[in-house]
Amino acid sequence: MTRRQPRGPRLPAWTATLTWKAAVFITVMCCALAAMLGALVHVSVTNQTVGQARERALVRLKDVTERYEAGDRLGPGAGVDPAGLPESLRDLAVSGQRATMVAAHESRPTMWAAGPADGGRAIAVQVDYAQGARTIDGLDRAILGSSALAIGATLLVGAFAVTRVTRRLHQTAQVARKISAGDLDARVNDPHSGPSAQGTPRHQDEVAAVAGALDTMASSLQGKLLSEQRFTADVAHELRTPLTGLHAAAELLPPGRPTELVRDRVAALRTLTEDLLEISRLDAKSERVDLDAHRLAPLAERVVRSSGPGTELVVVRDVCVETDRRRLERVLGNLVANALKHGREPVVVTVDGPVVTVRDHGDGYPDYLVEHGPQRFRTEGTTKGHGLGLTIALGQTRVLGARLTFANAPGGGALATLRLPYEEPPEADSDGAEDAP
Numbered sequence: 497m498t499r500r501q502p503r504g505p506r507l508p509a510w511t512a513t514l515t516w517k518a519a520v521f522i523t524v525m526c527c528a529l530a531a532m533l534g535a536l537v538h539v540s541v542t543n544q545t546v547g548q549a550r551e552r553a554l555v556r557l558k559d560v561t562e563r564y565e566a567g568d569r570l571g572p573g574a575g576v577d578p579a580g581l582p583e584s585l586r587d588l589a590v591s592g593q594r595a596t597m598v599a600a601h602e603s604r605p606t607m608w609a610a611g612p613a614d615g616g617r618a619i620a621v622q623v624d625y626a627q628g629a630r631t632i633d634g635l636d637r638a639i640l641g642s643s644a645l646a647i648g649a650t651l652l653v654g655a656f657a658v659t660r661v662t663r664r665l666h667q668t669a670q671v672a673r674k675i676s677a678g679d680l681d682a683r684v685n686d687p688h689s690g691p692s693a694q695g696t697p698r699h700q701d702e703v704a705a706v707a708g709a710l711d712t713m714a715s716s717l718q719g720k721l722l723s724e725q726r727f728t729a730d731v732a733h734e735l736r737t738p739l740t741g742l743h744a745a746a747e748l749l750p751p752g753r754p755t756e757l758v759r760d761r762v763a764a765l766r767t768l769t770e771d772l773l774e775i776s777r778l779d780a781k782s783e784r785v786d787l788d789a790h791r792l793a794p795l796a797e798r799v800v801r802s803s804g805p806g807t808e809l810v811v812v813r814d815v816c817v818e819t820d821r822r823r824l825e826r827v828l829g830n831l832v833a834n835a836l837k838h839g840r841e842p843v844v845v846t847v848d849g850p851v852v853t854v855r856d857h858g859d860g861y862p863d864y865l866v867e868h869g870p871q872r873f874r875t876e877g878t879t880k881g882h883g884l885g886l887t888i889a890l891g892q893t894r895v896l897g898a899r900l901t902f903a904n905a906p907g908g909g910a911l912a913t914l915r916l917p918y919e920e921p922p923e924a925d926s927d928g929a930e931d932a933p
Contacts, residue, residue, distance in 0.1 A: 514665070518658040519651060526650050530643035534636075541635050545628040546607075550596045553609035553623045557594065560621050561611055574621040576613050581620050585610050589618035598625055605629040664703045668710060675710075680718040683711045729776035735769045771884040778891035785820040785895055792817060792847050792916075799828040799845070806841035807832055812848040817916050823892045824916075827900070828852065830889040831912045839910055850918030855911045860904035869902065 560574040570576075577586070580601045588595040589610035596609045601622060610620035667684060674682035686707035700708065739762065746762050749755040777783055793814035800809045828845070831854040835843040839856025846853045864871070870886035886902075889912075893900040898916045905911040 514662050515655065515658050519655055522651055522654040523647065526647040527643075530639075530647060534639040534643055537639060538632070538636060542632050545631055546598065549598075549607040549623055549625050549628050550609070553596050553607045553621060554594065556621045556623065557609040557611055557619070561619055564613065564619055570619075573623070574619070576617050576619050578620055578622070580606075580622075581610065581618065582608060585620070586618045589613075589620065590616055661703055664707065668703070668707050671714075672710060675714050675717070680714060680721065683714060684708075685711065725776055728772055732769050732772035732776060735765070735772075739766050739769060768884075771888060774888055775884060775891070778888070778895070783823075783892075783895045785823065785897075787818050787820060789816050790819055790821050790824070791815070792850070792852060795821060795824060796828060796845050796847050796852060799825055799832060803829070803832045803836065803843075806836060807843045807845065810844060810846045812846060814847060815849050815918060817850055817918050819896055819898075819916060823896055827889045827892050827896070827914065828854070830885040831914070834885045834889075835910060835912075850916040852914045852916070853911060854914075855905055855909050857909040860908065861902050861910045866902055866904065 556574070560570050563570055564576070580599075582597055582599045585595055585597045585599075585608055589612055592612050594609070594611040596607060598605060598607050600606065601608075605625040605628070607623040607625040607628075608620055609623070610618045613619040664686060668686075671682045671684045684707040686704050743759075743762050743766065746755070746759045749758060791814055793809075793811045796811075797809055800807045832843055832845065835854055835856035835858075839858030841857065843854065843856045846855070865886070870890055890900050893914065896916070898914060900915075901913045903911045903913070
């Protein structure tokens with residue numbers, strides 16, 4: 497049995513934004529650049545300051561050595577094996593070398609210079625290095641201050657520039673979501689895309705190119721969909737006239753099996769034509785709802801009763817909703833008819849508050865329908881397709897402001913779930929009256 501490794505703390509969602517990533521990148525790069533330049537300046541100035549102090553110390557050591565050899569007084573800050581001389585520097589001097597070293601002497605930075613003397617001793621001088629140390633410390637503080645100021649200014653300018661880009665990207669993404677939701681009139685209209693005021697081609701950045709491509713795609717998609725909608729509506733309208741005549745002619749045929757087949761096919765064609773007209777109205781968004789208060793249980797009962805045997809109604813909790821009765825019955829009727837046609841009995845319609853489910857006990861919905869929703873006249877292999885019933889049900893659901901989802905029940909069978917908009921009524925007090933606002 498494998499054990500899952502515990503996950504570390506997850507970063508907040510806002511850290512995934514481009515603005516935050518750009519800010520972190522700019523900050524890291526500025527810090528790295530400031531550290532590199534600061535280190536170069538620090539090393540350069542430190543070497544120069546130490547070099548000057550070393551040169552003064554060696555010049556004085558030479559002078560003190562000449563005095564020592566001549567037997568003169570060495571003067572202040574010089575002596576043979578003086579107190580405070582670093583041991584490592586004394587060892588170098590005793591070995592016959594002249595060397596310098598910066599060390600603290602009496603709590604003050606001091607530049608030491610030492611050379612060999614007779615008797616295995618070392619002659620040394622000390623030069624005050626406090627001014628050089630203060631110069632380096634002041635330089636370091638100036639580097640830190642200027643680096644922080646430069647990082648802050650660069651971060652502000654970079655954040656402003658990145659925010660302008662991300663704002664345009666957010667606008668483009670918002671328009672893309674509107675188009676996905678069905679608003680084909682949505683456009684980005686980025687001012688940086690398209691020709692300039694003089695009509696000459698404009699040099700576009702990448703965001704403007706994406707925005708322009710999205711607008712072009714939306715216009716092309718809108719044109720194709722409008723053409724398809726007009727074609728569907730025109731075909732349906734043109735079919736109504738000959739179908740009406742065909743239906744009248746079928747009624748004049750003598751009774752018999754061939755007549756029943758003709759009438760059945762004519763009725764199917766009339767139903768298909770009406771469905772196509774309804775689809776065209778839904779696509780054109782010309783449908784208007786007639787809202788009124790209705791209780792769901794009686795409404796669902798009428799649908800179940802009209803669907804014939806093989807359908808059951810289960811009422812868990814009945815509520816009163818504001819909806820369009822005709823459209824809601826159309827949605828439930830299509831769901832039940834699809835379940836009876838493509839599933840197996842019993843078909844169970846369950847009312848649980850504002851949620852109505854329709855479940856059959858067949859093989860369930862195909863995967864494409866569960867993932868992407870119903871598609872017109874879609875078929876899977878040699879099986880019969882789902883026609884327009886579920887597509888109309890989904891379209892009418894959107895007109896009602898409700899939500900319709902499709903899934904497969906755990907125990908088998910197709911499960912359609914309709915969630916209607918609903919607000920709980922205010923609770924009544926002990927006398928049965930509603931609470932006063």
